[in-house]
Amino acid sequence: MALSTGHNRVRTAVFISGTGSNLKSLIKFSKSKKSPISVNLIISNNPKAKGLDYAKKFKIKKKVLNLKNKNLSENKLLYILKKNNIEIICLAGFMKILSKNFIKKFKGKILNIHPSILPKYKGLNTHKRALNNKEKYSGCTVHFVNSKLDSGKIILQKKVKIAKNETETSLAKKILVQEHKIYPKAILKVFNL
Numbered sequence: 001m002a003l004s005t006g007h008n009r010v011r012t013a014v015f016i017s018g019t020g021s022n023l024k025s026l027i028k029f030s031k032s033k034k035s036p037i038s039v040n041l042i043i044s045n046n047p048k049a050k051g052l053d054y055a056k057k058f059k060i061k062k063k064v065l066n067l068k069n070k071n072l073s074e075n076k077l078l079y080i081l082k083k084n085n086i087e088i089i090c091l092a093g094f095m096k097i098l099s100k101n102f103i104k105k106f107k108g109k110i111l112n113i114h115p116s117i118l119p120k121y122k123g124l125n126t127h128k129r130a131l132n133n134k135e136k137y138s139g140c141t142v143h144f145v146n147s148k149l150d151s152g153k154i155i156l157q158k159k160v161k162i163a164k165n166e167t168e169t170s171l172a173k174k175i176l177v178q179e180h181k182i183y184p185k186a187i188l189k190v191f192n193l
């Protein structure tokens with residue numbers, strides 16, 4: 001993505017469904033000198049998402065949309081994004097699948113973080129499947145979102161070693177630590193910084 005010279009930070013919406021630890025890492029990054037983005041909007045499909053607390057803490061606008069009626073809520077979402085001049089979207093533990101139409105409207109402007117080394121283990125329960133398959137490594141991937149689940153162009157990946165006594169919980173934790181590092185790095189890469 002190109003940044004014009006003397007740019008203001010690129011207005012970004014972060015979509016969450018749960019804890020929001022990646023949201024927190026993105027907000028922290030956005031406040032650093034080198035960040036090309038500012039986090040201006042938090043969207044959650046889950047009214048109980050813990051990550052929504054960061055809206056208050058960091059004084060960022062938030063919206064909750066249940067996205068059950070996809071067409072209706074996506075239209076509302078598009079309207080909200082437009083009204084807030086959002087230019088890029090970062091999915092961060094967002095557990096809903098966006099429609100083809102929505103993705104087309106933000107073509108090349110939606111990033112996602114996924115807790116596996118894609119193309120391995122697209123979809124849910126990545127850690128469980130990696131452990132069941134006795135993988136030696138797992139990790140995380142930041143990629144562009146296209147209309148096929150977890151299949152868009154890969155921006156950055158980080159591998160982690162799976163220990164002998166690894167559990168789903170310990171692996172998830174280990175990978176999250178890396179997620180918090182690679183999401184900001186991937187954003188810098190996208191803007192050629």
Ligand code: GAR
Pocket residue numbers: 016017018019020021022023051092093094095113114115123176179
């Ligand atoms: C993260 O591990 C993220 O990669 C994963 O959910 C977790 C959210 O944690 N995302 C997916 O599985 C997307 N299909 P967080 O809410 O603490 O950022």
